[in-house]
Amino acid sequence: MKLTHFNQFGRARIVNVSEKEKTARKAIAKGTIKMHSETLAKIIDGHMKKGDVLSVSQVAGIMGAKKTSELIPMCHNILIDGIDIDFEINKEKNEIDIFASVNTVGKTGVEMEALTAVSVTALTIYDMCKAIDKDMVIKDICLLEKIGGKSGHYLKKDVKINEG
Amino acid sequence: MKLTHFNQFGRARIVNVSEKEKTARKAIAKGTIKMHSETLAKIIDGHMKKGDVLSVSQVAGIMGAKKTSELIPMCHNILIDGIDIDFEINKEKNEIDIFASVNTVGKTGVEMEALTAVSVTALTIYDMCKAIDKDMVIKDICLLEKIGGKSGHYLKKDVKINEG
Amino acid sequence: MKLTHFNQFGRARIVNVSEKEKTARKAIAKGTIKMHSETLAKIIDGHMKKGDVLSVSQVAGIMGAKKTSELIPMCHNILIDGIDIDFEINKEKNEIDIFASVNTVGKTGVEMEALTAVSVTALTIYDMCKAIDKDMVIKDICLLEKIGGKSGHYLKKDVKINEG
Amino acid sequence: MKLTHFNQFGRARIVNVSEKEKTARKAIAKGTIKMHSETLAKIIDGHMKKGDVLSVSQVAGIMGAKKTSELIPMCHNILIDGIDIDFEINKEKNEIDIFASVNTVGKTGVEMEALTAVSVTALTIYDMCKAIDKDMVIKDICLLEKIGGKSGHYLKKDVKINEG
Amino acid sequence: MKLTHFNQFGRARIVNVSEKEKTARKAIAKGTIKMHSETLAKIIDGHMKKGDVLSVSQVAGIMGAKKTSELIPMCHNILIDGIDIDFEINKEKNEIDIFASVNTVGKTGVEMEALTAVSVTALTIYDMCKAIDKDMVIKDICLLEKIGGKSGHYLKKDVKINEG
Amino acid sequence: MKLTHFNQFGRARIVNVSEKEKTARKAIAKGTIKMHSETLAKIIDGHMKKGDVLSVSQVAGIMGAKKTSELIPMCHNILIDGIDIDFEINKEKNEIDIFASVNTVGKTGVEMEALTAVSVTALTIYDMCKAIDKDMVIKDICLLEKIGGKSGHYLKKDVKINEG
Numbered sequence A, B, C, D, E, F: 001m002k003l004t005h006f007n008q009f010g011r012a013r014i015v016n017v018s019e020k021e022k023t024a025r026k027a028i029a030k031g032t033i034k035m036h037s038e039t040l041a042k043i044i045d046g047h048m049k050k051g052d053v054l055s056v057s058q059v060a061g062i063m064g065a066k067k068t069s070e071l072i073p074m075c076h077n078i079l080i081d082g083i084d085i086d087f088e089i090n091k092e093k094n095e096i097d098i099f100a101s102v103n104t105v106g107k108t109g110v111e112m113e114a115l116t117a118v119s120v121t122a123l124t125i126y127d128m129c130k131a132i133d134k135d136m137v138i139k140d141i142c143l144l145e146k147i148g149g150k151s152g153h154y155l156k157k158d159v160k161i162n163e164g
Helices: A037-048 A053-065 A111-129 B037-048 B053-065 B111-129 C037-048 C053-065 C111-129 D037-048 D053-065 D111-129 E037-048 E053-065 E111-129 F037-048 F053-066 F111-129
Strands: A023-034 A082-090 A095-106 A137-147 B023-034 B082-090 B095-106 B137-147 C023-034 C082-090 C095-106 C137-147 D023-034 D082-090 D095-106 D137-147 E023-034 E082-090 E095-106 E137-147 F023-034 F082-090 F095-106 F137-147
Touching: A023 A111, A037 A053, A037 A082, A037 A095, A037 A111, A053 A082, A053 A095, A053 A111, A053 C053, A082 A111, A095 A111, A111 A137, A111 B111, A111 B137, A137 B111, B023 B111, B037 B053, B037 B082, B037 B095, B037 B111, B053 B082, B053 B095, B053 B111, B053 F053, B082 B111, B095 B111, B111 B137, C023 C111, C037 C053, C037 C082, C037 C095, C037 C111, C053 C082, C053 C095, C053 C111, C082 C111, C095 C111, C111 C137, C111 D111, C111 D137, C137 D111, D023 D111, D037 D053, D037 D082, D037 D095, D037 D111, D053 D082, D053 D095, D053 D111, D053 E053, D082 D111, D095 D111, D111 D137, E023 E111, E037 E053, E037 E082, E037 E095, E037 E111, E053 E082, E053 E095, E053 E111, E082 E111, E095 E111, E111 E137, E111 F111, E111 F137, E137 F111, F023 F111, F037 F053, F037 F082, F037 F095, F037 F111, F053 F082, F053 F095, F053 F111, F082 F111, F095 F111, F111 F137
Parallel strands: none
Antiparallel strands: A023 A095, A023 A137, A082 A095, A137 B137, B023 B095, B023 B137, B082 B095, C023 C095, C023 C137, C082 C095, C137 D137, D023 D095, D023 D137, D082 D095, E023 E095, E023 E137, E082 E095, E137 F137, F023 F095, F023 F137, F082 F095
C-alpha cells in the first residue's frame, strides 16, 4: 500500500488514469455542526418562516462540490452527474447532520466531491450564524459509503446510513 | 441577536459594511484529522524523506483561504494580508492537528478564511491518503481566537491555543 | 467623449485609477424575466411551501456579482461592501422584476456588479424552470441609479425606482 | 410537469443524469443591447479602425460560457465542444443583436451555456461603453433553438433565426 | 537575505503585511514569442484585416493578470488599478515582444501580475497559432522595471525599456 | 493552412469538435528559469532541508494546468487524466529546467495544459525567490512532444527529451 499521489521522485502528481474504464460511481459523506440551542432555534425558525440558513448552505455545498478539483491539488477534474444534500436536525444534541450524495460515471471516485460538499455546507452554516454564535464546531466529516470503481464497495462501520 | 445575513424580507444578502472602519484583524482556527496508525506513519515517513503530504496540503489550505468568498455565499471578498498554517502530529491519538492563522486590515473579520484554510487542508490530507485509508475523520473544526473588529476579542474556552 | 477602455494604440486596457480617490458608491440595477403563467404559478407555489426558485436564484446572483471582474474583461476587481437582491412578482404580466443593489467604497463604480447580479439571478430562474418552460425571456436589464464617483448621480428617466 | 431541480424534501439539487445517454446537442440563444446612436457610431467606428468593442465582448462571452456551471448553481459542468458568437448591427433601431451557438456531446443540454454567452457578451458591451452611455438596455435574451436530448427539438416561434 | 515565503518551521506561508503602508506601485514585464515567418505573416495579416490573434491574446493577458493570486500560491490578492499590454512585432527575428504594465496602490508589489499578464498573453498567441506552428518558443520573460515599495526602484540592466 | 480559431467573419470562436473521436493523447512541454547562483543555492538548500521552493511550485503548476481553459480563451475545457512535473537543476548554468507531462483521452490535445503547467511552475519559482533575486528570466518554453490526435506525432527537433 502506498500513497499514489507521488511520482518516483517523491513529487506530487495527478495519477494518470487514461487507461482506466469509466464506471458508474457514487459517494455519500456526512458531517455535523454543533451549536448553542439558541442558534439552532434561530435556524429552525428561519426554515419555518423565512431567512432559511439551510437553503443558502445547501446551494453553497452544491456549488462547492463543483469546485473540488480547484481546491484539492491532486484531484482530477470530473463531470459530476448529480449532487444531493440533506439535513437532519437533532434538537437534543443541538446539532445538524449534513449528508451529501454525489454521482458520476468516470474513471475516478467522487469521495472528495461528497466530502467537499459537506464541508462547504457546514462552513456556510457557520458563516450565516457566526454573528450570534462563534462557539460552533464542525465535526465528524467522514465518508459513509462509496460505490463503483476498482476498490469496490466501501461502507463505514458502525454508522447508520441515512442518505441525503 | 439576529442573523444579519438576511434582509427585511427574509432574503439572504451580503450585509453592507460601507460605513464601517477598517481595523487590523486576526483569526486562528483549528481542526483535526484522525486516521489509522499506518496512515500517519506513511505521512511522517514522507515528511522526513520525500512525498510530503503535509506540504501539499498546506499549499492547498493557503490557496483555499483565498477562495473563501467564492465558496461562502454571503462572505465579503477581502484583501488577506497573511496566512500561516501549522501542524501538530499526535502519534498517540493517530491525529494531526491543523492550525490556520489569517490576518487582514479590513471592515470584516477573517474567521471564515481561517476556518476554510483548516477545512481545505484537512480535505487535501484526506485526498492524498485515501488510497490507503478511507476511514479518516475530519473533526473539531472551530474558531480558537479572533482579534479586532467591533465584536471584540474572542477566545474559545477550554482550548489550549497553539498558534500556527 | 471617448471609450476609455482603449489605449493610444486602440488596444483594450484596464484604465489606471491609481490616482483616483476612494468614495462611497452605490448602484441599483433592474431586469425582468417573463414566463408562462403556469411557470410563475409553480414559482409562487414553491416560494410559499418549499422548493424556492427565487431563494436559489438570489444566492446565485449574489455570488455572480462577486465574480464580475472575472467575467467582464476590463472591469477592475473591487471590494464589494454589500449586495442585496429583491423580487417583485407581477401576476398580471407573468413577470418577475429583479432588483440588485450593490455598495462599495472605492475608486470605480459598481454598475457592472449590479447588472451582473441581475443577469445571473435571471439566468438561474431560467435554469430552474426550463424543464417546464423554454419560452422565458430575460428583458430590460438596465441601470436604475448610480450614486458616488466623479460622474455624479445617475437616475434613469421614466423608471419608478423600487429598490431591492 | 414539475421543477426537476428540487428533491423530495423540496431542497435544491443537481438532478442525477448518470443513466442518461450522451447525445449530440446544440443550442442557439439571442439577446439585444439598445443604446444611443452616438454610442453605436463609436462601436462601428472602432470596429472599422481599432478599439474594437465587439471583439473584446466576444472573447468575454466565450469565456463566460465556459463558466456557466460556476455561475448557475444547479447546472451540470459539461465539456463544451464549440462556441460561436456573432453580431448583427441594426442602425435604425440603434441596437446590436447577439447570437451565441454552443455544441456539446453530453447528457444535458447547452441552453444555459448559450444564454450565459449572450448575457456576458452584452454586459461587456455595456462595460466598454458605459463611460459615454449609461442608458443602454439589455433585452430579449431568449433561447432560439435547441437540438438533441430527450425533450427533442425546440424552435422559438415567431423568431427569424439568424445563427451566429 | 532569505526566502520570506517560509515560516520558522520551513513551511510555506503568505507573509503578513498588515503593518505595511500602502504605496503607489508599478511593474513592467516583458516576454517574447518566436515563430516561423509564415506564422507571423498570418498574425500580421489578421491584425490588418480580421481574425486578430493579438487582440484576443491581449484580453487573455489582462484577465490572466487578474487571476495572479489564484495561480501563484503565496501571492497576496490585491486590487489592480490598471493593466496595459502592448506588442512590438519584429519581422526580422520573426518575434513578437509582449510588454505588460500593471499599477496598484497597495502593500505588495505587482511584479507577479505583470509577469503573469505576459505569460498568459504569450500562451494565448501559442494557442491561436498552434494549428499551423507547434515550434513556437516563449522566451525571455523578465521584469523590466518596478516602482514603489520598500525595496525601491528596480530597473533591469541592458534592457531598452519600451513600455506597453 | 489557416488559423482555425476564427469563424467565417474573422471572429474568434471555439472550434466545434463534436464530431471528432476521442483518442488517448499526451503532451510534454519544457521551460527553463535562469537565476543568480546564490538564488539557486537557496533553492537547493531548502529542497534538502525544508522550505522547498520546488515543492510549492510543482503544486502550483499542477493546479495551473487544471485552469488552462479558464486562462486561454479559445481552449476547450477537458478532463485531464494525469499531470506530472519534474525538475532538472543545472548548477553550471544556474538554471532549473521544468518538464510537464499531461495525459487525457479526448477530442483535443493537451499541449496548452502542458505549456501552462510549465509557465505557472516557473512563475511560482520566480515569486518564491523574488525577494532575493529580481533578475530571474523564464525562457525557452516550448512543446517537446505530442502524441495522439489527427495531426499525429510531434517531436521537437534538436531537443534531448527528458520526460518529467
